[in-house]
Amino acid sequence: xxxxxxxxxxxxxxxxxxxxxxxxxxNIPGKIITRGRERLFLYSxxxxxxxxxxxxxxxxxxxxxxxxxxxxxxxxxxxxxxxxAQVLQNQITKNIFEIPEELVEEWMKGNELNIKTELRGFxxxxxxxxxxxxxxxxENKISNFIPKxxxxxxxxx
Amino acid sequence: xxxxxxxxxxxxxxxxxLLGKAEFGRYKKAIxxxxxxxxxxxxxxxxxxxxxxxxxxKEWKISQPFKKNPEIFIVEGKYSIEKKSEYNPVSDGRIVxxxxxxxxxxxxxxxxxxxxxxxxxxxxxxxxYLQEIASMLPAIVLSPKKNDLVLDLCAAPGSKxxxxxxxxxxxxxxxxxxxxxxxxxxLASNLERCGVTNAIITRTDGIPLCRKMKxxxxxxxxxxxxxxxxxxxxxxxxxxxxLMWNINTVNSLSKVQKKLLExxxxxxxxxxxxxxxxxxxxxxxxxxVLDFILRKFPNVRMEKIFIPVKIRSGISKWKDRExxxxxxxxxxxxxxxSDTEGFFIAKLRRAx
Numbered sequence: 001x002x003x004x005x006x007x008x009x010x011x012x013x014x015x016x017x018x019x020x021x022x023x024x025x026x027n028i029p030g031k032i033i034t035r036g037r038e039r040l041f042l043y044s045x046x047x048x049x050x051x052x053x054x055x056x057x058x059x060x061x062x063x064x065x066x067x068x069x070x071x072x073x074x075x076x077x078x079x080x081x082x083x084x085a086q087v088l089q090n091q092i093t094k095n096i097f098e099i100p101e102e103l104v105e106e107w108m109k110g111n112e113l114n115i116k117t118e119l120r121g122f123x124x125x126x127x128x129x130x131x132x133x134x135x136x137x138x139e140n141k142i143s144n145f146i147p148k149x150x151x152x153x154x155x156x157x
Numbered sequence: 158x159x160x161x162x163x164x165x166x167x168x169x170x171x172x173x174x175l176l177g178k179a180e181f182g183r184y185k186k187a188i189x190x191x192x193x194x195x196x197x198x199x200x201x202x203x204x205x206x207x208x209x210x211x212x213x214x215k216e217w218k219i220s221q222p223f224k225k226n227p228e229i230f231i232v233e234g235k236y237s238i239e240k241k242s243e244y245n246p247v248s249d250g251r252i253v254x255x256x257x258x259x260x261x262x263x264x265x266x267x268x269x270x271x272x273x274x275x276x277x278x279x280x281x282x283x284x285x286y287l288q289e290i291a292s293m294l295p296a297i298v299l300s301p302k303k304n305d306l307v308l309d310l311c312a313a314p315g316s317k318x319x320x321x322x323x324x325x326x327x328x329x330x331x332x333x334x335x336x337x338x339x340x341x342x343x344l345a346s347n348l349e350r351c352g353v354t355n356a357i358i359t360r361t362d363g364i365p366l367c368r369k370m371k372x373x374x375x376x377x378x379x380x381x382x383x384x385x386x387x388x389x390x391x392x393x394x395x396x397x398x399x400l401m402w403n404i405n406t407v408n409s410l411s412k413v414q415k416k417l418l419e420x421x422x423x424x425x426x427x428x429x430x431x432x433x434x435x436x437x438x439x440x441x442x443x444x445x446v447l448d449f450i451l452r453k454f455p456n457v458r459m460e461k462i463f464i465p466v467k468i469r470s471g472i473s474k475w476k477d478r479e480x481x482x483x484x485x486x487x488x489x490x491x492x493x494x495s496d497t498e499g500f501f502i503a504k505l506r507r508a509x
Contacts, residue, residue: 045330045355058369059359066354083352
């Protein structure tokens with residue numbers, strides 16, 4: 001498994017800059033931790049970098065904080081997870097797609113939305129006060145990234 | 158083929174000895190009843206009022222049984238709208254064909270469908286956690302504060318970790334440990350769904366973890382030891398426990414529990430607190446563990462605890478063993494007393 005990395009202030013600011021460009025986000029309330037190149041974790045606890053490193057020597061650290069975003073390196077963009085969108089919801093000011101009520105269930109079942117919008121690239125899906133993760137808008141559709149274990153399921157008979 | 162869930166004779170004998178014959182009858186009736194459908198609002202993501210509104214808009218009937226813990230909801234059922242037509246009776250009581258007097262819409266409370274609580278959008282979005290009421294009590298007793306450093310030694314599947322993170326408003330730090338990878342995956346998934354960002358998940362056996370932490374002087378304000386146990390308290394929701402139960406497991410778990418709690422006490426700060434809990438009634442896994450600890454650590458004291466359900470005090474004698482008097486500060490939670498699952502909770506403080 002890849003080693004744990006606590007991003008420096010400079011690296012964190014680069015992430016914030018991207019998130020600002022995409023969604024208007026100006027602040028990440030905690031440390032950003034990575035393990036590998038893509039998945040970003042948010043840790044809002046009060047342990048310092050030294051204490052986390054010390055803990056890593058004591059025990060195998062499966063996770064530090066919660067997964068909140070993924071670097072899409074090929075596109076130089078960041079995709080927020082459902083939790084990422086929820087945690088940062090008060091700061092999100094652009095690239096929001098307000099989903100109509102009749103499409104909420106389709107979206108939460110993991111289906112792409114066949115819908116034309118002016119938006120392009122990663123968009124935050126929102127229904128009233130609920131933030132439903134991130135989609136990717138192209139000319140005729142919005143692709144869905146809801147992970148399988150978070151999708152609404154048909155009731156089992 | 159239908160399974161035979163008849164309790165083993167030794168289990169019945171022990172429960173009768175614990176409760177007395179008359180009370181055992183009430184206990185037996187209580188474990189036949191399904192558990193209440195309870196959930197805990199995840200205040201990291203939504204306010205209590207807002208979730209209540211959302212769930213009531215789905216026609217779910219919600220009650221909040223505890224004034225001091227309004228985040229605990231019981232879903233009593235859902236309202237189904239039924240159309241009821243009545244013919245217009247003429248004055249002598251005869252019904253005249255084709256004549257309808259009124260059509261009433263009647264609200265009737267019905268049970269939720271199986272799995273409906275877990276399938277709801279609000280659950281998928283992490284607005285609530287499905288948790289039995291008794292299982293919410295250890296975290297309420299430990300009551301971690303915003304800047305505490307907390308160890309949840311046997312954390313999976315994460316019900317109490319997510320509860321404590323909410324109490325701490327995602328501040329401080331929770332080290333959430335478990336030893337098995339499959340359980341860690343469920344723990345990680347639950348912490349993520351609930352938006353817990355102040356937790357660090359470690360995967361190590363609890364006893365060596367505590368030993369290494371002690372060597373490194375990594376000490377905690379509060380520790381939860383929700384120990385692996387024989388699960389006698391879970392019979393109401395899982396009858397399979399009756400099939401798996403045997404006295405050898407009780408005795409071997411008792412040894413593990415003593416080691417776990419002993420190890421955890423070693424990494425508690427002065428004046429720090431530990432909550433020890435199990436979901437079993439067996440005194441070997443409960444009072445006997447506490448008695449062992451109190452005799453071994455003269456600087457550790459039992460604390461009186463207050464919880465929002467009816468309880469019984471811990472016992473001071475079982476079979477040929479007499480326990481220290483302070484052990485009775487612990488709480489026994491029985492299905493027929495509190496209308497929950499069975500649990501055992503004790504709080505200890507390290508004095509110096």
